[in-house]
Amino acid sequence: MKKLALISIPLTLFLLALSSYLALAVAPTESTMGDVQRIFYYHVPSGWVAGLCFTINFLASIYYLWSRSPASDAVAAASAEVGVVFGAVLLITGPLWARPVWGIWWTWDARLTTTLILWLIYVSYLVLRRFAAGGQTQVLAAAFAIFGFADVPIVYFSIRWFRTQHPAPVIGGGPDSGLAPPILHVFLTNLALFTVLGMIYLVLRYKLQMQEQALESAHAQAALKGVA
Amino acid sequence: MSTFGVTRSTLAKDLRMEWRSKDAINSMLFFSLLVVVIFSFAFNPTAEESRHIAGGLMWVAFLFAAVVALNQTWARELRNQVLDAYRVSPAPANSLFLAKAIGNFLFVVILECLMAPLFVVFYELRSIGPVWQLIVVALLGTWALVVNGTFFAALSIRTRNREIMLPLILFPISIPALLGMVDATTSILTGEASPVFWIKLLTVYDIVFTSVCLLLFEVVLNAE
Numbered sequence: 040m041k042k043l044a045l046i047s048i049p050l051t052l053f054l055l056a057l058s059s060y061l062a063l064a065v066a067p068t069e070s071t072m073g074d075v076q077r078i079f080y081y082h083v084p085s086g087w088v089a090g091l092c093f094t095i096n097f098l099a100s101i102y103y104l105w106s107r108s109p110a111s112d113a114v115a116a117a118s119a120e121v122g123v124v125f126g127a128v129l130l131i132t133g134p135l136w137a138r139p140v141w142g143i144w145w146t147w148d149a150r151l152t153t154t155l156i157l158w159l160i161y162v163s164y165l166v167l168r169r170f171a172a173g174g175q176t177q178v179l180a181a182a183f184a185i186f187g188f189a190d191v192p193i194v195y196f197s198i199r200w201f202r203t204q205h206p207a208p209v210i211g212g213g214p215d216s217g218l219a220p221p222i223l224h225v226f227l228t229n230l231a232l233f234t235v236l237g238m239i240y241l242v243l244r245y246k247l248q249m250q251e252q253a254l255e256s257a258h259a260q261a262a263l264k265g266v267a
Numbered sequence: 268m269s270t271f272g273v274t275r276s277t278l279a280k281d282l283r284m285e286w287r288s289k290d291a292i293n294s295m296l297f298f299s300l301l302v303v304v305i306f307s308f309a310f311n312p313t314a315e316e317s318r319h320i321a322g323g324l325m326w327v328a329f330l331f332a333a334v335v336a337l338n339q340t341w342a343r344e345l346r347n348q349v350l351d352a353y354r355v356s357p358a359p360a361n362s363l364f365l366a367k368a369i370g371n372f373l374f375v376v377i378l379e380c381l382m383a384p385l386f387v388v389f390y391e392l393r394s395i396g397p398v399w400q401l402i403v404v405a406l407l408g409t410w411a412l413v414v415n416g417t418f419f420a421a422l423s424i425r426t427r428n429r430e431i432m433l434p435l436i437l438f439p440i441s442i443p444a445l446l447g448m449v450d451a452t453t454s455i456l457t458g459e460a461s462p463v464f465w466i467k468l469l470t471v472y473d474i475v476f477t478s479v480c481l482l483l484f485e486v487v488l489n490a491e
Contacts, residue, residue: 104483104486156439156442156443159439159442160439160440162439163435163436163438163439163440166432166435166436167422167426167432167435167436170426170427170428170432171422171425171426171427172425172426172427175425175490178486178487178490179422179425179426179487179490182422182483182486182487183419183422183436185479185483186415186418186440186476186479187439187440189475189476189479190440190443193443193468193471193472193475194442194443196468197443197446197447197468198443198446200464200465200468
């Protein structure tokens, strides 16, 4: 664990510095939005990592119910936490970008609302994990994760309909169709960097989770011996 | 005993207990009455305005009130270790779940029937769209709340902060169902739009989550 931290902390700092350098210095200034558009290089990769983490969480939860391996539960717990963190970055950078470009902080459009609800669901997943009693945590959390993931498409379609019936005040914005090559290169590099970053956090959190599990079972063993 | 038999006898037992104590229905009724009164002070709507907001008010009141009944679902079975007895018995887990879900569904439907006249009186409601559609929406919507609520109550009963936990995990998942109920009700009351999409959405939601509940309940019941 210590060795892993020694490697990963400098690596993380290096990746963050590199992605910021690319986004702030290398990428060209976008013609209509100006420098504000640079948030894009943080916003979209964070969203991608959050989505990736939630998918990992879903797969790990199913695998846990099938195999009952403690490792897959640790993966589920770690991915939910990392996903919530990157989702929070996504939800914070979004309004910061929207305010100067759209003129509003927030609009209840399909993608924004789906992201917010998804984030809320995974926060409640973490709350459930935090408060569940002892040995049942894993099963309860895995069951809830399946509910959460099943909800996502329903949320998306309901909000899409909701929005088309009541048009939002501002529609569009953001680079939708085709990116200029220099922007695209920086964007793809940042996407890769963020993915690596997210995976580093995931591995660290996973290792920590495994150690917590080991500690808990050691405590339980000790208590049992004390009784006997 | 067959699946159906277990469901029927558990349901009969729950209904008899509720009939004798009236714990759940009384607290739900009083709670939603308070919500109705407080909201009408807070918004003080005219008849025309209330048609637009009544869908939201009604469902928020029923959602909060349903939590009261849902929390009692399994708490009742913890006394005298009934749930543990159930676990070791060969009775199928899903029939227990169905009995509890149907029981809660009946309680909330009764609550809605009793509360609907009050909404009409306090908010001067008159539906412009067809009223029978409201009944369809109410039945589908209530099942959507109750099926997940019954399942999540079984989760939250295992946590340290039981009563608080249920809304924390139930509300985020129920957002699309709630959106469907509120929007369908509003479009029927105002007669401005067709509720068909929302009725379809609620049906899909009901089917998806009833299946997920039945698939996972046994696992959760036997969680150690």
